[in-house]
Amino acid sequence: MSTRDQEGKHFEVVRELRNQYSASKSAGFGKEDLARIQARAAEIIPELAAWRERFPAIAASRLKPSVTSLLVAWPDATREQLLLLSKVGLMVFSIDDVADGEIGSLPDDALLRLLDRYIATTRNPEAVDWVATDEVNTIGAALQDVTRLLLRAPGAARFMSLWQEHFRRMCSGYQVELKDKRRHQSEGPLPSLDSYLEVGKWTVGASMVFTGALVVQNPPFEQAQAPLLERALAEIGLATRWMNDVRSLERERAEGKFNSLGLLMAQGCSEADAEREAVERSDQHLTTLEDTVRQLPDALRTWGRMLVMTGHFSRGVYMKQEFHHAEPKSGDKP
Numbered sequence: 001m002s003t004r005d006q007e008g009k010h011f012e013v014v015r016e017l018r019n020q021y022s023a024s025k026s027a028g029f030g031k032e033d034l035a036r037i038q039a040r041a042a043e044i045i046p047e048l049a050a051w052r053e054r055f056p057a058i059a060a061s062r063l064k065p066s067v068t069s070l071l072v073a074w075p076d077a078t079r080e081q082l083l084l085l086s087k088v089g090l091m092v093f094s095i096d097d098v099a100d101g102e103i104g105s106l107p108d109d110a111l112l113r114l115l116d117r118y119i120a121t122t123r124n125p126e127a128v129d130w131v132a133t134d135e136v137n138t139i140g141a142a143l144q145d146v147t148r149l150l151l152r153a154p155g156a157a158r159f160m161s162l163w164q165e166h167f168r169r170m171c172s173g174y175q176v177e178l179k180d181k182r183r184h185q186s187e188g189p190l191p192s193l194d195s196y197l198e199v200g201k202w203t204v205g206a207s208m209v210f211t212g213a214l215v216v217q218n219p220p221f222e223q224a225q226a227p228l229l230e231r232a233l234a235e236i237g238l239a240t241r242w243m244n245d246v247r248s249l250e251r252e253r254a255e256g257k258f259n260s261l262g263l264l265m266a267q268g269c270s271e272a273d274a275e276r277e278a279v280e281r282s283d284q285h286l287t288t289l290e291d292t293v294r295q296l297p298d299a300l301r302t303w304g305r306m307l308v309m310t311g312h313f314s315r316g317v318y319m320k321q322e323f324h325h326a327e328p329k330s331g332d333k334p
Contacts, residue, residue, distance in 0.1 A: 037071045044082050051087065055142035057103055057135035062093040072313045073306040074213070081216050084153065087146045088212040092170075092205030094139045099174035099203075104136040108178060114140075115171040122147050122167045155218030163211040166202065166233070173203035181257055193263045200260065201237030204244055210236065210307060220299040228295055235289035236307045240314050242282035246275055286311045 044067050052058050066089035070082055077085070095118060097103040099111070106114060114136055121128045121140060125147040130140035150156060150163065176199045180191045201207075210233060214221075245252075245259040249271075252259050258266075264274040289311055293304035 033072075033075075036075070037068060040071055040082075041067045044079065044086065047083060048086050048090075051083075052090070055138050055145075057138035058090055058094050058142060059097065062090055066090050066093065069310060069313060073309045074302070076302075084146075084149055084216055085209065085213055087142075087149065089209050091139075091143055091146055092208055094142065095171065095174070096203075096205065098136055098139055099178070103139060104134065106136065108182060111178065112175050115175055118143055119168050119171050122164045125151070150212060150215050153215045153218070155215040158218060158221055159211065159214040162229075163208070163215050166207040166211045169202035170205055170208050173199040177203060184258065185256060190258060190263060190266055193260060193267075196258075196260060196263055197238060197241065200241045200245075201234055204237050204241045206236045206240050206307075206310070207233040210303070210310075213303060213306060217303060219303060220297075225297065225300065228292060229300075232289060232292045232296070232304060232307055235285045235292060236311055239282045239285035239289060239311050242278045242285070243315050246278045246282075249275075282315065286315070 041064065045063050048063050048067065049060070052060065052063065063086075066086045067082065070077065070085050070089065074081075074085075094103065095115075098114070101111075104111075104114075117128055118140060121130075121144050125144045128140070128144065130137050130144055150160060180196075184190055214229075242260060245261050249259060249261045253262065261271070261274040261278055264277060265271060269277065286308075290308055293301070293308055296304045
């Protein structure tokens with residue numbers, strides 16, 4: 001291993017976190033669950049793959065992560081529930097790929113307009129045409145299909161507007177991030193860390209999936225519980241964002257982007273100290289999430305446990321690889 005590898009990301013800080021995670025049983029997920037998850041995933045993935053054939057711009061490599069993460073979070077979900085929520089998860093991956101320029105190659109103004117069309121599609125799937133066959137339109141057609149399915153789900157009347165709002169936050173966040181990136185590339189100034197995180201907790205996509213879960217599950221809900229829901233959604237987003245940024249720092253820096261660690265380093269932190277703070281901040285948000293979930297009424301506990309399980313699971317995944325982007329294989333075994 002090179003000196004650079006020893007001093008760079010994923011060595012001391014992430015090794016320490018991996019040891020901590022291995023010793024932790026708070027998520028209730030262990031190796032004994034792996035066979036069960038793999039068996040159920042093997043049942044679901046072929047049907048999901050058949051759906052994906054209608055929308056080939058969706059990366060086939062995204063199918064397994066979408067299904068597996070849901071099985072960890074919601075092991076008692078039915079086949080139909082898993083299929084629908086897996087499709088919602090695939091929209092997070094795919095629209096993230098569009099926003100990053102990995103699907104399609106649009107100039108900025110066209111990309112900004114496209115994201116607005118995606119938002120409009122979730123508001124009224126019949127109002128936007130996605131008849132073109134290029135990649136970004138294929139993703140739009142997939143989103144249109146997913147939105148129609150959610151509108152027929154049990155909790156649509158109660159929770160669809162919440163899902164639409166969190167989808168809007170995700171796409172609007174991509175627009176802000178693009179503008180901030182271009183401003184930095186042309187003029188130099190960086191956004192504040194607080195501004196970056198206010199957007200980044202939504203662009204990581206967790207809240208879009210979990211509001212979709214509410215549409216599918218349809219638990220009893222009173223408006224007075226809305227602040228608790230929003231707090232839980234923000235905390236899972238922030239916990240995931242910090243760990244995502246630990247793992248993606250080197251790639252994003254090479255692409256001319258910045259993330260929370262880069263912003264900490266711009267304030268004078270060393271890379272190692274920035275990694276450590278990111279790991280600590282992620283853990284703090286996960287702890288706050290657990291505290292928030294304990295305050296939820298019984299009817300929302302299944303949903304709340306999904307968030308906590310996903311927080312622990314994604315933390316474990318990010319210790320090995322990026323979740324939104326594939327990484328080259330190395331000698332580090334999963």
